[in-house]
Amino acid sequence: MRPPEVMVTLRTLDLVAVPDMSPLDVEVAVGATAAVVAPPRPATAVARVVAGLAAPVTGRILVGGRDVTDLPPLRRRIGYVPAGGALLPHLTVGRNISYGQRRRRWVREVAESWAALLVDRLELAPTLGLRPHLLSEAQRFRVALARAMACLPEVLVVDLPTPIDGVRLPDLLDRAAPPDDPGVTVLLCSADEEVLAGVRTRVPVGDDSPPGPARPAVRS
Template sequence: MLAWRGVRVRYPGFELRLELEVARGETLALLGPSGSGKSSALRVAAGLERPAAGRVFIGGRDVTGLPPERRGVGFVFQDYALFPHLTVAGNVAFGLEERGWPRPRVRERVAALLERMGLERHAGKKPEQLSGGERQRVALARALAPEPEVLLLDEPLGALDLRLRERLLLELRRVLRGERVSAVFVTHDQTEAFVTADRVAVLREGRLVQQGTPSGVFHRPADTWTARFLGHKNVLEPAQAAALGLGERPLVLLPGALRPGAGSLTARVLERLFLGPRVGVWLEARGVRLYWEGPEAGAPAEGAELRLAIAPELAVEVRP
């Protein structure tokens, strides 16, 4: 278990305030834009930075005054920070040897992790001989090797291309669940957070604005800013909602809320975007821009007019 209790971290023009807890075996995603305080929260938990106020607890112990090596924490950096002069096996074994593990136990633990990560055939290679995805797996194996109470990951997929990131995201999810370690995953990408985490905590300008399950946070965003940040395109101001007959209140139209081809609204297609397996369509109805996404077959053409219905049960009220 990891807990930030009344933690404050101050920089010129910025302050992080955090009260948050991670349960044993849980994966928490700290999600937010650049500069929201995500990495600062991780650095405080790791002992790489001291908070101006508040305490950090790991496994029920107050570790605020302890150095990183005494906290029982594993850390995966965005650039992986592998030792270039050591082999893959040497990198994974490094933390165990520093802690004085017996050699037979070191060999056993390293072999088990290399097998789990699919790195057996790379054991004798140096980091420079590996691909980005392979380096990421070595960094993860090295962090997990000492069997930490808490694993901290600072945008570990950020340096990878999209295709590799998607594949390694599923591997990371599998490893975290297999190890049953409490983990905190920092990202600015909603998909990474939703796929990987049991729970998501959204940060904005140093403040925690919402937390909950990925589904709960997505389907019930706390406010209009959070809704837009999570990727919702149909976020309506009160006047826009009133124009569409939904009452004068801030609303988010969830996926599936727009139903072209039926209803009393008249809409005009402004743009039609080919997205591969799906088509995105920007519409205008009563002066309000709306977005619909669906299969290419039957999708309206640019400039077309159509009838449009809005499912009221998928219109969620949020704070401004």
């Protein structure tokens, strides 16, 4: 008897995000988490290419069987949590969370109720009127996660090069998953063992580019 076929949400085929990077082939099943294990430069490059913020050197990206390689970010149904959160400093937490929803018409019918549930689950209600510079690093991460998940993406890409005190990613991902859902499909980009703890599917990505020029020592 053949085992049941596992549905794959995200697949990359011979994906090269930046020159001198080894090709990336990864499959992430529905509701699963896989990690691209790479130093910050190639890890961020992979995250940005999958999210649609940069074009790949070569390769393809598929989401739910759709080839999204040449689609703009708004049509990929991929949420993105960049390193540092990249929150808009002039907007409050509430407006940062709703920012992406206003640009995606297909989620407007459920936007308000789902965003409110996210705010509650991620314990962000006391911060809604604050600007990002008044938040802790962990709070900024939760806001960035809420902003990405508010648009009900099929895939979530998280670029997390170093641990954040107070952030337990598996717990937050469980809280951010829609009700009655098998869970969010996650591509985590990091090389830090603490960040990667509990992630069984790991795909190492080499960076063969030469190191940058050495800086002269500064004498005091």
